Amino acid sequence: MSRLHELPRLSLRTRLAVTFTLLVGVLLVLVGVATNQLLRDNLLAEIERDVAHRAAAYRASPPAPPYTLDTFGAPDVFLQIVGSDGKPLARSGSLGDRTLPLPDAARRGDVVEERVGGRPLFLTAAPIGDGRHIIVARSPMTTYGALRTLRNLLTGVIAGAVLLTALTSWLYARGALRPIGQVVAAARSVRDSRDLSRRVPQHGSGDEVGKLVETFNEMLAELDDAYRSLDRSNQQLRQFLADCSHELRAPLARIRSTVDVLGRLDEPAEHDDAAFRSQALADVAADTDRMARMVRQLLILARADAGATIDLRPIALADVIGTACRQAARMANGVKLLPPATEPLTGVMVRGDADHLEQALLILLDNAFKYTPPPGEVRVATQRDGTHARIDVTDTGLGIPPEDRDKIFERFFRGRNATAATGTGLGLAIASWIASQHGGTVELHGTQGEGSCFTLRLPIATVSGSPHTFGHAG
Secondary structure, eight states: OHHHHHSOOOOHHHHHHHHHHHHHHHHHHHHHHHHHHHHHHHHHHHHHHHHHHHHHHHHHSOOOSSOOOOOTTOTTEEEEEEOTTSOEEEEOGGGTTOOOOOOHHHHTTOOEEEEETTEEEEEEEEEEETTEEEEEEEOOHHHHHHHHHHHHHHHHHHHHHHHHHHHHHHHHHHHHHHHHHHHHHHHHHHHHHOOTTOOOOOOOOOSHHHHHHHHHHHHHHHHHHHHHHHHHHHHHHHHHHHHHHHHHHHHHHHHHHHHHHHHHSOSOOSHHHHHHHHHHHHHHHHHHHHHHHHHHHHHHHHHHHTTOOOOOEEEEHHHHHHHHHHHHGGGOTTOEEEOOSSOTTTTOEEEEOHHHHHHHHHHHHHHHHHTSOTTOEEEEEEEEETTEEEEEEEEOSOOOOGGGGGGTTSTTOOOTTGGGSOOOSOHHHHHHHHHHHTTOEEEEEOOTTSOOEEEEEEEOEEEOSSTTOEEEOO
């Protein structure tokens, strides 16, 4: 058994050619055997009918002595008259000195096959009176010779047809399976070279093999796109890790140096030391808030990738806006923050999560501060827009080029103005995800060079039945 497993397996084209050849060969053999048998039966039946017909003729018109038995120039026809004792009384010249037997079946008028002198004969007998019988016989040797010639001819034709079928089927299988070989070669080439841009040539065939080639090329194209997308994602991830490490390292270094300086100071004795200590603590608080926001964004991003949803509950939107503005004041960096003078959304309730909405607003505010050079300003405006609450964060900064606006909410995307400030390219994508989780949107307005305006729109919730039951206004 182990040696059988070691034998090389035949190729698919060889197996197809062998299968087709066997099927055609078996079919031709069956047709040849059936043809030979039908022709043999018909020819031998014709001989039997001729023998019976001749015997019936002699019975109707029996010869009288002296017997002159003429076979009418048929060398394969033999006649013999026997007496009541079974001894021959006369023979045809074609019989020579041979004697024809008279079996009981032939005596009864049946046509039987006997061998006389080593030759097969079909014979029968007919009574001609006084116990005498005339025996009529005919040799099938001519028919057997013709059948033998036919068999030889069929054998040659079948052998030639089988060989031609084998060659034709192998060539056809080779041509039909050539695209599969090209697919295999392409797959090996892709495996060895890792070049997903390779394609299998298509010849416009719409059969199954053509569909296989088309599907394989489509799969390579999708794999190529996926690989390129993965490569871009890896590059963006590496850039993100570099930016994130820089974003965290800078505030950590400032906090560490500030703490070292404060540790070397004695108890504040003078007003300058007190002012310096107060400013240093404010800087530490601002850097700590910045790192906390970044860590929080990473956690939100991880939850979004894991398919998590935000647990929504009734919250007062004005309180969220106020808290976000107070926290944003610590990261203004010389930019003037103008919160809403009066709060049009006082008393407006939305279904959401206060921490996440606050994070979304801080992302918009931080983005405005980054791209607004001092002494610019960032303005927060709120209004009730039908069934939605609208929060506009407008800055007087650099603005966003038109060609970047379609991608501004994509992960890791940083526009042409990104060199003006550090960042990871995740903030706006996170803000957009938070807004969508609340049934709202984040939209971009403004023109390049005249600042930007980001609008957060959230559906307003209304009381329906009890102070703790809320639904969307409609």
